[in-house]
Amino acid sequence: MAEQAKPERRSQAARREEMRERLAAATLDALADHGNAGASLSVILERAGVSRGAWAHHFETKAEMLALAAEGLLLGAVASARALGPAETPDPSLPLEDRLSAMIEAAWTRFYTGRHRDLLFEVAMAARTDTELRARLAPIFSGFLAAIGSNWGLSLRPDADDVTEMADLMVLTIYMLRGMAMQELAAGPAPGHEALRRLWVRMLAGWVGRYGGP
Amino acid sequence: MAEQAKPERRSQAARREEMRERLAAATLDALADHGNAGASLSVILERAGVSRGAWAHHFETKAEMLALAAEGLLLGAVASARALGPAETPDPSLPLEDRLSAMIEAAWTRFYTGRHRDLLFEVAMAARTDTELRARLAPIFSGFLAAIGSNWGLSLRPDADDVTEMADLMVLTIYMLRGMAMQELAAGPAPGHEALRRLWVRMLAGWVGRYGGP
DNA sequence: AAAAACAAACCAATCGGTCTGTTTTTATAA
DNA sequence: TTATAAAAACAGACCGATTGGTTTGTTTTT
Numbered sequence: 001m002a003e004q005a006k007p008e009r010r011s012q013a014a015r016r017e018e019m020r021e022r023l024a025a026a027t028l029d030a031l032a033d034h035g036n037a038g039a040s041l042s043v044i045l046e047r048a049g050v051s052r053g054a055w056a057h058h059f060e061t062k063a064e065m066l067a068l069a070a071e072g073l074l075l076g077a078v079a080s081a082r083a084l085g086p087a088e089t090p091d092p093s094l095p096l097e098d099r100l101s102a103m104i105e106a107a108w109t110r111f112y113t114g115r116h117r118d119l120l121f122e123v124a125m126a127a128r129t130d131t132e133l134r135a136r137l138a139p140i141f142s143g144f145l146a147a148i149g150s151n152w153g154l155s156l157r158p159d160a161d162d163v164t165e166m167a168d169l170m171v172l173t174i175y176m177l178r179g180m181a182m183q184e185l186a187a188g189p190a191p192g193h194e195a196l197r198r199l200w201v202r203m204l205a206g207w208v209g210r211y212g213g214p
Numbered sequence: 215m216a217e218q219a220k221p222e223r224r225s226q227a228a229r230r231e232e233m234r235e236r237l238a239a240a241t242l243d244a245l246a247d248h249g250n251a252g253a254s255l256s257v258i259l260e261r262a263g264v265s266r267g268a269w270a271h272h273f274e275t276k277a278e279m280l281a282l283a284a285e286g287l288l289l290g291a292v293a294s295a296r297a298l299g300p301a302e303t304p305d306p307s308l309p310l311e312d313r314l315s316a317m318i319e320a321a322w323t324r325f326y327t328g329r330h331r332d333l334l335f336e337v338a339m340a341a342r343t344d345t346e347l348r349a350r351l352a353p354i355f356s357g358f359l360a361a362i363g364s365n366w367g368l369s370l371r372p373d374a375d376d377v378t379e380m381a382d383l384m385v386l387t388i389y390m391l392r393g394m395a396m397q398e399l400a401a402g403p404a405p406g407h408e409a410l411r412r413l414w415v416r417m418l419a420g421w422v423g424r425y426g427g428p
Numbered sequence: 429a430a431a432a433a434c435a436a437a438c439c440a441a442t443c444g445g446t447c448t449g450t451t452t453t454t455a456t457a458a
Numbered sequence: 459t460t461a462t463a464a465a466a467a468c469a470g471a472c473c474g475a476t477t478g479g480t481t482t483g484t485t486t487t488t
Binding site for chain 2: 033034035036037038118121124125126127129134137138139141165169172174175176178180182183185186187188195196199200203204206207210
């Protein structure tokens with residue numbers, strides 16, 4: 001035992017894992033910076049500081065590496081979606097509107113701004129024309145929505161009469177945020193978007209409490 | 215001036231225009247079929263049936279050709295957005311919910327299904343990492359939303375107290391449809407989406423008529 | 429000593445773009 | 459009208475750079 005005596009001499013399993021991780025991370029970096037069209041193998045390898053030969057030892061093709069990287073990205077989003085529900089509803093006694101708003105703002109910044117937003121769209125577009133990638137990612141895309149629907153709906157209104165509708169409303173919310181994100185991606189940030197999200201929250205709260213809720 | 219006596223011998227201006235049009239169309243075809251990464255010049259030229267030399271005579275760079283094609287696509291969408299408002303509200307005496315639904319379904323099929331959806335997203339993503347393209351397209355993306363907001367809002371509720379809010383609601387609607395389209399693009403068609411759009415319409419109609427509308 | 433990890437030179441194919449030469453249209457003058 | 463020269467439209471061979479991927483050889487772990 002005593003395997004970590006010197007910093008050098010790491011096990012092969014650890015080296016392999018770290019190398020694949022490093023390459024996947026560099027793939028996402030390149031994707032975010034240059035888009036799918038510009039994320040060439042050379043760019044990725046330079047970014048990772050990995051030689052072509054070493055790369056070949058860990059991945060068969062570039063597509064395989066991209067698939068692993070994309071899968072990791074999306075699975076991370078699913079995990080966040082599950083965690084975000086409970087985390088962002090600290091005080092169940094607050095008005096529904098406030099809790100909704102907190103949750104939606106959290107989702108907006110986590111999923112639909114900055115690097116994550118760019119990668120999400122980049123990966124979705126790559127899946128469109130790549131059958132294999134699409135087959136691997138489609139269930140995760142659906143899983144994300146399922147997580148949003150069941151988890152958020154439940155943590156917002158555990159007592160709701162119609163749990164299914166609450167889940168649907170959360171999915172609609174995600175769709176709206178996505179479309180908003182696409183606008184900012186293509187045309188730059190829009191200051192009015194925060195107000196639009198507030199309007200959305202008011203509408204949502206009004207609908208949920210339409211029979212005289214809290 | 216009997217210039218069109220023979221089918222041959224077309225004016226140079228006409229030839230140039232037709233050629234640029236043909237190349238732009240082929241660019242969009244290639245983009246739809248292979249994505250931005252796979253839409254190489256060779257693919258585009260083969261599709262258009264145009265030689266490399268002829269192409270060079272009409273465009274300086276591939277980027278310039280893509281910009282023209284993308285611009286045409288988006289301007290067509292803006293024109294449709296303007297036309298769709300009046301066209302899809304044939305009977306102003308129908309309930310607001312029905313008119314809303316008709317309009318939203320029309321927008322869904324026109325903008326967010328099939329080839330147009332794919333091209334829209336493809337072009338938006340290309341603009342993300344291409345500064346010049348982005349500068350050219352960003353105002354058109356904004357113009358599309360402006361057309362949706364003012365035109366739809368007005369033709370649905372010319373008497374509305376708050377015209378601004380009606381426009382905002384239409385923009386939110388577009389965002390929701392966009393996000394929904396992205397889901398189908400990445401994970402395939404979802405039968406439940408029609409029901410989700412109906413739910414959205416009910417919510418929208420309820421909100422607009424919340425003070426006792428028609 | 430065998431196997432896995434790594435490095436770098438190397439490869440055919442393809443990329444966007446250019447060059448050279450031919451055909452078609454246009455402008456001008458007889 | 460017709461002859462003609464310049465210009466524009468077009469075709470295809472050609473170019474250096476880059477692409478994803480392979481091969482050969484060295485170092486490190488087992």
